[in-house]
Amino acid sequence: MSMSVSDNLSNALSDIGVMTWRNMLRYIRLPQLLVFNALLNVVLLLLFNYVFGGAIRTGGIAYIQYFLPGFMVQTVVFGSTQTSVGLAEDLSKGMIDRFRSLPMSRPAFLTGRVVADAARYAILISLMIAVGSIMGFRFENGVLPVFAGVALIIFFGIALTWVGVFIGISVRDVETAQVAGFVWVFPLVFASSLYVPIETMPTWLQVFAQINPVTPMVDTMRALALGGSISASLWKTLAWDGAIILAFLPLALRRYRLMAQ
C-alpha cells in the first residue's frame, strides 16, 4: 500500500501537469480573458509613454527606453493580482470539492495555477516587447541578456503569484480579491524605479523605493536591456524572489489545508 518516493514524485508532477493544462485551457478557450488583459497592458503602455513620458526626465535617454523594461515588470506585478481573482473564483465553485476529494497531490491544485500563470506572463511580456518596438524601443545590449531578463521577470512573477495565491485563497471572494490586489500592488509599482528615477522622490519615499522588490528587478532588466552593471540589483532581486517564495508558498499551502476546518 505504501508508495515509493519516486512514485509519489511522479504522481505529483503528473498532477501539476494536469492542473496546469486545465488552467491553460481556460486562457485558450476563453481567449477574451487574455485578450483584454493584453489590451489593458497595451493601453497603459501607450498612455504612460505619451502622456507622462514627455514630462519625466530620464537623463538623456528616450522615455520608452527607460520605461519599457520597467513596464515588462509591471505586467507580472499586475498579473499576479489576477491570480487572486481567478483562484477566488475557482474556490467559489463546486470543482474544488471534487479535486479535494481525489487522491491527488495536495499542492498540485495551486501549483498548476502558478505554472499556467507563468506561461501567461511570457505571452504578455512578448507582446509588450513587440508593441514597445513599434513605439521605438531598441535593445542595446544584444539578444541573450534580454532572454535572461525575461526569465528573471517571469521568476519574479512566480514569486509574486504565490502572494496572489495566498490572497485569493484567504479572501475566497472574487470582488474582495480584486480590491485586495490593488492595495499591495499600487505602492509596489509606483513607489519604485519603474516609472521615474528614484532620486526625484522625497527622501522618505526613496527609502521605501530602495527596499521595494520591484526596484532591483526593474534595475536589473534595464541594465540587461540597455547595458550597465547588474551585479548589485541582480543579487537583490534574487534574494527577494527567494524570500517571497519561502514566505508565501508555505502560507498558501497551509491555507489550502485549513480549508478542511
Place this chain on the structure above:
Amino acid sequence: MASNHRNMQGNDVCTDASINAVAISKRFGKVQALDNIKLVVEPGTVFALLGPNGSGKTTLVRIFTTLLRPDSGTAHVAGYDVVHEAQLVRSVIGLAGQYPAVEEILTGKENLEMIGYLYHLGKPKAKARAKELLEQFELSDAANRKVKTYSGGMRRRLDLAATLVAKPSILFLDEPTTGLDPRSRLGLWEVIAAQAKECKTVFLTTQYLEEADRLANKIAIIDKGKILREGTNQELKDCCGGDTLVRVRIADRSEISKANNALKELGGDKLHSYPDIGEITLPSAGGTALLPEVVRRLDAEKIIIAELALKPPTLDDVFLAITGHPAEETTELKEDSSSTPSSGNK
C-alpha cells in the same frame, strides 16, 4: 506496483466498504451543525440520510469525504480514518456534491479523462474509462461538446460518471436529484440502483422520502445535527407515518374540530389536523378502503369535502410524526455554501 490503489483492483469483495462514525460533532460559530452523530453503514448497502435543508446532511458528507474535519469524534470510511488516513480514504471513495462539479470549458470527455489522470490511471486507461462511462451514461453524442452547452440533467450524469472513474467502493451522493425534472430523476435513480447492485456501498442524502424509500436499505432521519431515528424503510413506515396517507380538505375551516372528532376513530393518534388550511391526514392502511368511510362519516356530520386524496407521505409527515413539528429549514447554516466564502467552513 505501489500506485495500484485498492480501488483499481475491482470490487469483488464488499467487506471493507463500510462507514463507521462515532460521536461526530461539528460546530460553525453558533450553529451546532452536527451533534454527537453515531452511524454505521454496512458494506454493500444503500444508506439514505434524510433531512431538511440545513439539518447537517452535507456537513456529514463533507466529513466522510475528507473535505472537512470534525471537531470531535472519529469516522472510518472503508476502514480508514478520515482525518489521519485521508489520502487513503480519497482513493476508495467517489463524491458527487450537491451541485455538479464539472468543468464548463472542458468537453465531457476531457472532464472524465482529467479525473482519470488525477487518479493516476495512466493515459490509455483514463481514456478507455472515459469512453466507457460516456456510453454508460448516454453522453457519447455529447462527448466532444463543452459542458457549458449541457442541460442540467446531462451535467448531473457527467458528474456522477466522474465519481465512478476509479470504480470507487463507496459512493457519496449529496442530494443527487435536487433540481432535476421527474424524468431525469427516474433515470438517475436507475443508475444509483445499478451501482448498489454492483455491490458498492452508497451513502446518499436527500430531502425526499420517496427517494430514500426507493433506493435505500436503511434510512436515518436527521434534524438540527442530530439523528432522530434510524431503521429500515419498513421500520420507519411503521413507526413514523411513512405510509400512504388519506388527505381530506374540508370546505369550511371552522368545522375542523368537528371533522376531527368524526374521523378520530379511523386515524387514532396518527391523525393530524391542520386547522389553518382545513386539512386532516390519516394513515390509509395501504389501500383505498378508507376513502368511502371518510366520506360517510363526514357526510353524517354534514361537513362538505373540498378535496379528498391518497397522498404519498413526505418528509414533512415523517417529521411531524417523530417531532410533532414539520421539518423546517435551518437558515443559519446554509449547507449549499460548502464551497463559497459565506460558508462556515473557515
